[in-house]
Amino acid sequence: MRAFAIALAGLATSAPAQEAPSGALSCTGCHALGAEAAMPLGGRSAEEIAAALAAYREGTREATVMDRIARGFTAEESQAIAQWLADHAAKE
Amino acid sequence: MRLTRRRLLATGGPALALPFLGREARAQGTGRVVVVGGGFGGATAARALAALGHEVTLVERQPTYWTCPFSNAVLAGLSPMEAIAFGYDALRAGGLTVVEGEAQGIDPERREVRLGDGALPYDRLVLSPGIDLRFDALPGYDEAAAEVMPHAWKAGPQTELLRRQIEAMEDGGVVAIAVPENPFRCPPGPYERASLIAHYLKAQKPRSKILILDAKDAFSKRPLFEEAWAALYPGLIEWVPVSLGGKVVGVDPGTMTLRTDFAEHRVAVANVIPPQRAGTIATAAEVADATGWCPVSPETFESALVPGIHVIGDACLAGAMPKSAFSANAQAKVAAQAIDALLRGGTPGPSKLINTCYSLAAPDYGFTVAGVYQPSDGALAEVEGAGGTSPLGAPAAVRAAEADYARAWYGTITAEAFG
Structure with missing residues (x-):
């Protein structure tokens, strides 16, 4: 829950232009932003997350489901999501 | 007030x-x-x-x-x-x-x-x-009937009731699952249910059978479920699609009978999932x-x-x-x-959403269907080229990993919703 509150805290404290980018809010259903969670994103940098999403999208990183999900987002969308996730995860 | x-x-x-x-x-x-x-x-x-x-x-x-x-x-x-x-x-x-x-x-x-x-x-x-649950849609199936033939499609006391019935059933009994037409809550749910009940029956009551009476000719993740059933529970689960007379058109809780257009099935346990x-x-x-x-x-x-x-x-x-x-x-x-x-x-702002549905065919055997959705012509449509199901023929380690991820997902999403 803490990670969730923090993620949404980001929504609330940001200017409207910095609201969660398209698709980002779905991520936290699986990936809590705290480091203690299963499938954690806590502590990952935007670069790391964006690189992982690109590799999943291109099929060069082994995956169960993330390849099928990452293909639904453009490079620009993935970059924005990665930045948003990293910004909120970093506060944990 | x-x-x-x-x-x-x-x-x-x-x-x-x-x-x-x-x-x-x-x-x-x-x-x-x-x-x-x-x-x-x-x-x-x-x-x-x-x-x-x-x-x-x-x-x-x-x-x-x-x-x-x-x-x-x-x-x-x-x-x-x-x-x-x-x-x-x-x-x-x-x-x-x-x-x-x-x-x-x-x-x-x-x-x-x-x-x-x-x-x-x-x-x-x-x-x-x-x-x-539409208690006006299936002749014979009202709220009183649901106390004999549980739907268990809202979790809670209905889940406990169906569990007790399955536990009390003698070896050799038939557990029927009646599935409605689309749309309904949790499209792969009835087939995960059949799988996990089969997991129990195989170990505890191996002469028993599961009969899925379906109002449809297709279902979510069907090839994956059928692959799992053949590998894990051969001969234990029978799926009857609507084209082969699977649609339940009436029930009689007094005699534990499910009626289709072609047959009457008298069963030991009847899990009736009605239209919604x-x-x-x-x-x-x-x-x-x-x-x-x-x-x-x-x-x-x-x-x-x-x-x-x-x-x-x-x-x-x-x-x-x-x-x-x-x-x-x-x-x-x-x-x-x-x-x-x-x-x-x-x-x-613009919306874009993800869905991922995990199903377990056994505690160490999971798979998924996923999709990415965005508005198109006033409705949420799947983003082409994304989504789909886990591959057929995947190694056991991949099925086990998806089962582990299913449990991890459950922990995360319930924490996000309920704390």
């Missing part, structure tokens, strides 16, 4: 000392939001809106919510009921008001939710009422259309029929998105962000 703004503030308890609650914007552009329904959609929406600084009241009938996800594991004896039970203490602690009661009706002009003993005013209303529609309050609020479900904007989840009311979760018509807990949770967050923008006088 009329819950005024002051009263809500008084009963809301101290807000958590989260950093965003102190922001200047709180004084302006926030609003009163009432959320009806405390499942994955409603609980997530309520927490998200409270975190965004709004004054939130959640109306929920029951003090305990039992999740449908992982209720099939309870049926198979793999988990206790407590493992799928959640309360609302964390929501209360998070600074929102939880009213245990039933929304009787909505006045969209005055923007009020009528309760048994008062009314709750709102600036924006979120309805997340889940499903109602949006929860009752959706009809009362006139946000449901002739289909029984609720058309909504794919960007904000605001009702296409009544302004100011957002409908999320199983009750809404979300285009290509399936009725799942994952969908409800994702929709709740998109709706919350849109409501926040609207209450602050802004414009909601």
Whole structure:
């Protein structure tokens, strides 16, 4: 829950232009932003997350489901999501 | 009792000392939001809106919510009921008001939710009422029949009842599962249920059978389920599609008989999943259309029929998105962000959502269907080239990994919704 509150805290404290980018809010259903969670994103940098999403999208990183999900987002969308996730995860 | 703004503030308890609650914007552009329904959609929406600084009241009938996800594991004896039970203490602690009661009706002009003993005013209303089981749709299947032939399609006492029946059944009995036409809650759910009951029967009552009587000729993740059944439970599960007479057209709980157009099946345990529609309050609020479900904007989840009311979760018509807990949770967050923008006088951004549905064929055998969705011609459509199911023929280690991820997903999503 803490990670969730923090993620949404980001929504609330940001200017409207910095609201969660398209698709980002779905991520936290699986990936809590705290480091203690299963499938954690806590502590990952935007670069790391964006690189992982690109590799999943291109099929060069082994995956169960993330390849099928990452293909639904453009490079620009993935970059924005990665930045948003990293910004909120970093506060944990 | 009329819950005024002051009263809500008084009963809301101290807000958590989260950093965003102190922001200047709180004084302006926030609003009163009432959320009806405390499942994955409603609980997530309520927490998200409270975190965004709004004054939130959640109306929920029951003090305990039992999740449908992982209720099939309870049926198979793999988990206790407590493992799928959640309360609302964390929501209360998070600074929102939880009213245990039933929304009787909505006045969209005055923007009020009528309760048994008062009314709750709102600036924006979120309805997340889940499903109602249609006890008028299948001859012989009414609420009394459900005490003999449980649906167990709302988790809770019905889950316990079906579990007891399966446990009490003698070896060699037939467990029938009657599946309705689309759309219904959790499209792969009946087949996961068959799988996990088979897991139990194979170990405990190996002469028994499972008979799936289906009103459809196809089902979610069918090749994956059939591959799993052949590998794990050969000869134990029989699936009868509608074209081979699978559709149940009547039931008799007195003789434990399920009737199709072609045959009568007398069984030891009958799990009858009847046709469904949006929860009752959706009809009362006139946000449901002739289909029984609720058309909504794919960007904000605001009702296409009544302004100011957002409908999320199983009750809404979300285009290509399936009725799942994952969908409800994702929709709740998109709706919350849109409501926040609207209450602050802004414009909601574009929406894009993900769904991932895990199914377990056995405790160490999982697979998924996933999809990415965005608005197209006024409805949520699948993004082409994305989504789809786990591959056929995957090694056991991959199935085991997806089963582990299923449990990890459950931990994360229930924490996000219920704390």
